[in-house]
Amino acid sequence: MRNGNFGRRTALAVGVALAGMSFAGAKEVRADKALTVVLESEATILDPHATTVAITRTFSTHVFDTLFAMNEAGEIKPQMVDTWQSSADKLTWTFVLRDGLKWHDGMPVTAEDCVASLKRWGGRDALGKMLLADTGRALVEHTWRAASGSRWASRVVIATDSEEIAAAVRAFGGEVVMTSPEATSGTARIVEALPRLPEASVIVNVQGDEPELAAAAIDEAIELLHRCPEAGVATLVTPLRRVEDLHDPAAVKAVLTPWRQEPEAGEVVGSRVAGSWRAIYFSRAAVPAARDWTDGHLRVEPPLYWQHVGLYAYRRGVLESWNELPESRLAALESLEQLRVVEAGIPIVAAAIDHAARGIDTPKDYAAFVERCRAAG
Secondary structure, eight states: OOSHHHHHTEEEEEEOOOSTTOOOOEEEEEESSSEEEEESOGGGSSOTTOSSOOOOTTSOHHHHHHHEEEOTTSOEEESSEEEEEEOTTSOEEEEEEOTTOBOTTSOBOOHHHHHHHHHHHSGGGHHHHHHOOTTSSOHHHHHHHHHHTOSSOSOEEEEESOHHHHHHHHHTTOEEEEOOTTOOSHHHHHHHHGGGSOSOSEEEEEETTOTTOOHHHHHHHHHHHHHOTTOSEEEEEEEOOOHHHHTOTTSOEEEEEEEEOOOOTTOSSOOEEEEEEEEEEEESSOOSOOSSOOGGGGTOSSOSOEEEEEEEEEEHHHHHTGGGSOOOHHHHHHTOTHHHHHHTTOOEEEEEOSSOOOOOOSHHHHHHHHHHHHHHO
């Protein structure tokens, strides 16, 4: 039973994006102070014409975004490796990681960790991640249960291209919509599934590997669109307080300004909407850039620096027109899909939460999640 018409008209889709970064193209991956990938064939190279770097989509998104970036010309460039080289036939690529690198959780990046991520989390092996059940429940079921705690979501739907995941979801009583393996992101998967989703005015995109997502965070995103009717998309942020996070390209920064209502007659500026922020830009860079930096900038209230939390609530009309949105050079440059919305002129409203949910990006993340579950009983 949901409270009010707003809740009854709201649905939530938990997107399980498996195929967005997958070619099962590496026949061997090894680490010895450097990360070495041996490809099956030249066809598995991401850009066979690039002379700077080529790497397969066998990499999980997390590893790929940590090690590489895309420049203005759309070329893949290493951002966290010192040197790299390929064999004459372009089938063996070796990457030497920079010293002192850390994952988003502060742990050091090692070649061995990257190999573990490649072997267990990359490509089609991402399917195995979603079905891991060391806690007694599959990872995807944990996320489904968390999302089902939302007060405003009338239904939780799993969108996936995997029959194995679909079977597991049906087994624990969840609802499934099958999508194409060609979907390049969670949003693209939901856009494809949209005709088969409930006739809801708001659709929330939740990543399937965030089992500790708070249901209150989903509700906050939905309520944002209720408070700010001019917004087409709602998302969440959390204060960024550590210098290392500010300079970590894996920690996406959001530049915000207070959300204001449309001015009334005779007003120059509309009144502020409490607890609501307008997203101006998102970046992997340290923005906004202070001319005269002090660490005190990270302690001011309200915060100047925000870390983006990857949860989105969309008005249905935005998703219905998604494929007609103009392409975004900024989105390609930063490898941030939300910049396509910004460049299209669709207002994005954001609200702050205390901390982001822990996503499961590596085997180490999953082991820590299992320990937390066991500790909680």
